[in-house]
Amino acid sequence: MRSSGEERQSVNPPSTQAMYDQLHFSQATRVGDLIWVSGQVGIDLADMKPARGMEAQARLAFDNVKTVLRAADASLADIVELTTFHTDLRGDIEEFVRVKDEYIRDRYPSWTAVGVTQLARPEFLVEIRVVAVAGSGDR
Template sequence: MSLSDKERQSINPPPTQEVYDRLHFSQATRVGDLIWVSGQVGIDTTDMKPGDGMEAQARLAFENVRTVLRAAGASLADIVELTTFHTDLRGDIQEFVQVKDEFLPDRYPSWTAVGVTQLARPELLVEIRVVAVAGSGDG
């Protein structure tokens, strides 16, 4: 991927183009090696249905993060900051951590978990946003 240090690139993998067109936001923005990924939720992008429960939604959300990072030329290993939003932070945190540790098994990023009263759809339990530095997870 050849971008100048200051060139701004919007990242919208094919399954998310409709969201970009309808709601006018990018799934990620890349400037140089820095990548800001918009909040990803536990929805299957093929049928647009949320997973059943925290474990399924966390897994789908991390898979969506991975898809966006790949489109931006990065990987989960390049995540340097993780912010998560939970509708039941205390009740679901252990299930979430188990899934998080599957996707981010080492070199843990900085992480802020926030309890919220609602997300974009009432059945959603968690939303994940990340900041990544492309290539930083290689070493």
Template sequence: MINPPHTLEKYDRLHFSQATRVGDLIWVSGQVGIDPATQTPADGMKAQTRFAFEGIKTVLEAAGASLTDIVELTTFHTDLRGDIAEFVQVKDEYLPDRYPSWTAVGVTQLALPELMVEVRVVASAGSGDD
């Protein structure tokens, strides 16, 4: 189980790990657009997407991997058609090439009413070194 120090309170309170690593495979729990300094949802799709990818980056680093090791991306959007273009712009800043498999799902709600997107990934440590 992978839980960076700043996430231990969430692990204790909600009983889930930020990631699980088995061999080289790493499953990262869904990351959302919450500002870790204020613990409040960011304003807008671009800002929420950045916070989600920064969370993924932090968790992968704690697991001994990086963004280039992502092999699968699953995203959950409360306005899939309306926000997908802004999401893709930011996603491409974090994943500029070696695009992983991706499934985007429209949902009616996420954990907080202000949240617009949740991002989960599967990574294979070291695969981005190819």
């Protein structure tokens, strides 16, 4: 028997509602304290346009992760696993790491970086997905 705290919840910040309605996926799913965040890209949710360059896209992607985690009552400090997908892994990794280290400053999560040939749109350079445990960053 499960407690009510373990029920599956879809997490969709208001700024992502159009994406949910059109593409039929949640930005995150929460079960108890575990949160799985869907891949976030370097797109401005206000105008749905991707930023130019790795640094700008990485910042927007991390900002989008932060927005989704906040809607799930969690924070960047609660990330326990980070998976990133890069269209130019070797060429962009150093720039990406600099941005990542601005958002995740200590108690670094497990991280897997994967080079891919393409993402959902040709302009996308990186996609970030995370798993978080709500409240674990405070412990």
